Amino acid sequence: MSHFFDDAIATKPLGGGLHQVTVTDAWHTANKTPNGGFVLALLLHAVMQETKDPDPLSIAVTYFRPATAGEGEVRVREVRAGRRVSTYDALLVQGGKEVAHAVVSTHDWDQAGSVQHTPHAAPEMPAPEACADLTTVIPAGMIPILDRYTYRNAAIPGWLEGSPTGVSESLGWIKAADDRPVDALLAGAMTDAFAPVTAEIGHLGSATIQLTVHFRRRPETTWALGHVVTRHVIDGYADEDVELWDEQGRLIAQSRQLAILA
Secondary structure (H helix, E strand, O other), X not given: OOOHHHHHOOEEEEEOOEEEEEEOHHHEOOOOOEOHHHHHHHHHHHHHOOOOOOEEEEEEEEEOOOXXXXXXXXXXXXXXXXXXXXXXXXXXEEOOEEEEEEEEEEEOHHHOOOOOOOOOOOOOOOOHHHOEEHHHOOOOOOOHHHHHEEEEEOOOOHHHHOOOOOOOEEEEEEEEOOOOOEOHHHHHHHOOOOOOHHHXXXXXXXXXXXXXXXXXXXXXXXXXXXXXXXOOEEOOEEEEEEEEEOOOOOEEEEEEEEEEEO
């Protein structure tokens, strides 16, 4: 079965680490530009076609300017092929301009270590079917990226009902609208797919400057639980931390980004 997400991040390898891509407008945000998590997945997908390793371990993306709907290319370079962890960089270019740059580490989860220390479990949350469906208060087609996912929260967020809570934190379920299972590519996109929690302090519009994702396991889930927190907003710049958990309560991915508020 073909999934919308896979079609959107597809690349045409041209050899020598060069990939032709088409940036779709289906992941546009309220800013009318492609979502940063979607751009991250586009870059990561190109890298995973070049590496010998089966799994991504981390990706750090710096966004130079907003991507635009249309043609582009991703240039992948092997920085170091290590015994356990390899490193690549990837550059998205459109119209002769550099749009976003990623540094990616890859590895093999089957060869990972055995040390474990997990000081806290997944947050307590009702199952998705027992939660409020946010699509009931978000008109279809209003913001394209919101049509790509299904969202469930314990209650409708205050900002969506016109009463921001003043608390820049949220907890909610997310899945692909067409039920595509979560893998690392989709998990990376999902970390940037939640509405900015700064909406609860009156600021919905934001643009990502830098986004880092650490992958913590091979996902085996359709729904993912996202815990999103903004701790500091200083001079118009906001941090955002996301923990992404699977339906079994296992950590899938962690991310941190720095964004500028509109």
